[in-house]
Amino acid sequence: MIELENVAMSYGGGELLSDISLRLAPGSFHFLTGPSGAGKTTFLKLCYGALLPSAGQVQLFGTDLRQMGRDDIALARRKIGVVHQDVQFLDHLSVAENVALPLAVSGRDTLDQEVNLRELLGWVGLKARADALPPQLSGGERQRAALARAVIMSPEVILADEPTGNIDWEMSQRLLQLLVELNRMGKTIMVATHDLNLIRAAKGQVQARVLRISNRRLHLAGADL
Amino acid sequence: MKRPDLAQLTRFFTGDPQADRMVPPTGYTARLTLFSAAAMAFLAVFALALALATGRMAVRWGDELARTATLRISAPTDQIAAQTAAALRVLSQTPGVATARALGPDEQRALLAPWFGPDLPLEALPIPQLIEIVETRAGFDAQGLRLRLSAEVPGAVLDDHSRWRKPLVHAANSLRLLGGVAIVLIFGTMAAMITLAANAALAANAQVIAVLRLVGARDGYIAQAFVRRFTLRAISGAFVGSVLGGLAVALLPAAQDEGGFLTGLGFQGLGWLWLLVIPPLAGAVAFGATQFAARTTLKELP
Known part of the structure; x- marks a missing residue:
C-alpha cells in the first residue's frame, strides 16, 4: 500500500535520509523511532505525499507519487489517516464537526454517518465533549479527537507522528490501546515516537516491528527492545 | 477547465453550506471587499454614462452636420x-x-x-x-x-461643414474611448483589489487550508469556499454601487441646449439596461481573480 524504494531526501544541500526502502504490508504495526531531528516527521510526510523524495520512488496504493496530481494526492489521503503531535483543527467548528471533516470534504457527510460519528466519539471517549470547540480541549482530548478524525473515513493506513508527545503516561496508554484495536481491525499502523516505554507496552499486545532512523538510514531494530 | 453547465452554476450560488462553514467568517475583509466593489461599480456607472452620452453625441453631430451644407455666392x-x-x-x-x-x-x-x-x-x-x-x-x-x-x-464657395464636423466628432469619439478605457481600468482595479483581499484571506486561513489538505480535500473544494464568498460579496457590493450611481446620474440636470454636452451625461431609454451588466461583470471579475489567487496559493502548499 505504501512503498518506498531507495528513497533519499535532502533539504538545501544536506541529505537527511538516504537509501531508504520499505514496504508497508496491510495489517502491519510499525514503530518508527530515532533521535529527534533524525527525520521521523520527514519520513512520515513522504508516506502521505506531503513531500516529494529527492531521489528514489514512493508509491501510494500502487501509483508513483511523482505521477500523481494534487487531486490524486488528496484522494490518496482519504485512505491514509494522519495524527500529528501538534494536531490542528478548524478552531471555529465543534469537535464533532472537526471529526466529521474528512466526510464533509469528500462529500460523504450523509445522515447515516451521524450514528457512526457518535459511536466513534464514544470509542475515543469524547462523547461529552462533542460540542466543545477544539481550543477548549486538553492535550489528551486533542490527540483522541485527532485519532477519531484520522479513522472516520475507515482508512487503510494510519500514520501517527509522536501522538503521545504532549500527554501523560495514562493517556498515552489509552491512545496506544485505540491504535492496537485499530490494528486488530486490520488497519496498517505506523507510529513515530521516541518513547521506548510506549513501544515496550505495545509489544505485549501486538506484533509490532520497530524501525529506527539513524545515520540517515532506516534500520530494523527489534530484538534489542 | 470545462465549461460550467447551468446546474453547476445554480449550485455555485445556492452553495454548499458545509463548505462555506469550513472557512471562518471574517468581518472586516468582507466589508472592505463590499465597499471596494460598491465604489468601483459607482464609478463604472459614470464611466458608462460618459461613454454612452459621448457615443450619442458623436452620432448626432455627425448626422446633423453631415447632412447639411452651405453654398456662398460672392x-x-x-x-x-x-x-x-x-x-x-x-x-x-x-x-x-x-x-x-x-x-x-x-x-x-x-x-x-x-x-x-x-x-x-x-x-x-x-x-x-x-x-x-x-x-x-x-x-x-x-x-x-x-x-x-x-x-x-x-462666385460660389461650397462649405460642406466637414471643417467643423470632423474635430467635433473626433472629440466625441475620443471622449467615448476615454469612457471605455475608464471602465476597463475600473474593473482591472477591482480585480487587483479582490486579488489582494483574497490573498490576505488565504494567508489568514493558512491553518484551515492545511487541515483541509491533510484530511483529503481537493484544491477545488478549498478554492470554492473562498471563490464563492468573494464573488457574492463583489456582486452585492456592485449592485449597491450601481443603484447609487444610477440614482446619482438620474438626479443630474437634464440635457439643455445652453449646457452643452456635459448636461447630456446620462442614460436614455434602453441605455439604463447597461446598469444591469455591472453587478454580474463585477461577479465575473471577482470569480476570476479569487480563482486565480486561490489556485496559485494552493499550488505552493503541500
Whole structure:
C-alpha cells in the first residue's frame, strides 16, 4: 500500500535520509523511532505525499507519487489517516464537526454517518465533549479527537507522528490501546515516537516491528527492545 | 477547465453550506471587499454614462452636420441673382442633394443680427447670397460639385461643414474611448483589489487550508469556499454601487441646449439596461481573480 524504494531526501544541500526502502504490508504495526531531528516527521510526510523524495520512488496504493496530481494526492489521503503531535483543527467548528471533516470534504457527510460519528466519539471517549470547540480541549482530548478524525473515513493506513508527545503516561496508554484495536481491525499502523516505554507496552499486545532512523538510514531494530 | 453547465452554476450560488462553514467568517475583509466593489461599480456607472452620452453625441453631430451644407455666392451685386439661379440649377441636377434653397433677405439679416444689430441695411452692403443645401442620406460628391460650380458659377464657395464636423466628432469619439478605457481600468482595479483581499484571506486561513489538505480535500473544494464568498460579496457590493450611481446620474440636470454636452451625461431609454451588466461583470471579475489567487496559493502548499 505504501512503498518506498531507495528513497533519499535532502533539504538545501544536506541529505537527511538516504537509501531508504520499505514496504508497508496491510495489517502491519510499525514503530518508527530515532533521535529527534533524525527525520521521523520527514519520513512520515513522504508516506502521505506531503513531500516529494529527492531521489528514489514512493508509491501510494500502487501509483508513483511523482505521477500523481494534487487531486490524486488528496484522494490518496482519504485512505491514509494522519495524527500529528501538534494536531490542528478548524478552531471555529465543534469537535464533532472537526471529526466529521474528512466526510464533509469528500462529500460523504450523509445522515447515516451521524450514528457512526457518535459511536466513534464514544470509542475515543469524547462523547461529552462533542460540542466543545477544539481550543477548549486538553492535550489528551486533542490527540483522541485527532485519532477519531484520522479513522472516520475507515482508512487503510494510519500514520501517527509522536501522538503521545504532549500527554501523560495514562493517556498515552489509552491512545496506544485505540491504535492496537485499530490494528486488530486490520488497519496498517505506523507510529513515530521516541518513547521506548510506549513501544515496550505495545509489544505485549501486538506484533509490532520497530524501525529506527539513524545515520540517515532506516534500520530494523527489534530484538534489542 | 470545462465549461460550467447551468446546474453547476445554480449550485455555485445556492452553495454548499458545509463548505462555506469550513472557512471562518471574517468581518472586516468582507466589508472592505463590499465597499471596494460598491465604489468601483459607482464609478463604472459614470464611466458608462460618459461613454454612452459621448457615443450619442458623436452620432448626432455627425448626422446633423453631415447632412447639411452651405453654398456662398460672392459676386458683384448685379450678377448675384443670375449666379444664384445658375447655382440652384446645378444643385437641382446634382445627385444626393435633397433640397437647395436660397435664403431670403430676412433670414440673412437674422443670421447677421448678432454681429451687426437688427437695423442693418442689407441692401446697401455687398452681402453674399447663401444657399442652404440638405443632403439625402447618401450624400453628394462635394469634390465633383465644387468642380462643376467653379465652371458654371465662378462666385460660389461650397462649405460642406466637414471643417467643423470632423474635430467635433473626433472629440466625441475620443471622449467615448476615454469612457471605455475608464471602465476597463475600473474593473482591472477591482480585480487587483479582490486579488489582494483574497490573498490576505488565504494567508489568514493558512491553518484551515492545511487541515483541509491533510484530511483529503481537493484544491477545488478549498478554492470554492473562498471563490464563492468573494464573488457574492463583489456582486452585492456592485449592485449597491450601481443603484447609487444610477440614482446619482438620474438626479443630474437634464440635457439643455445652453449646457452643452456635459448636461447630456446620462442614460436614455434602453441605455439604463447597461446598469444591469455591472453587478454580474463585477461577479465575473471577482470569480476570476479569487480563482486565480486561490489556485496559485494552493499550488505552493503541500
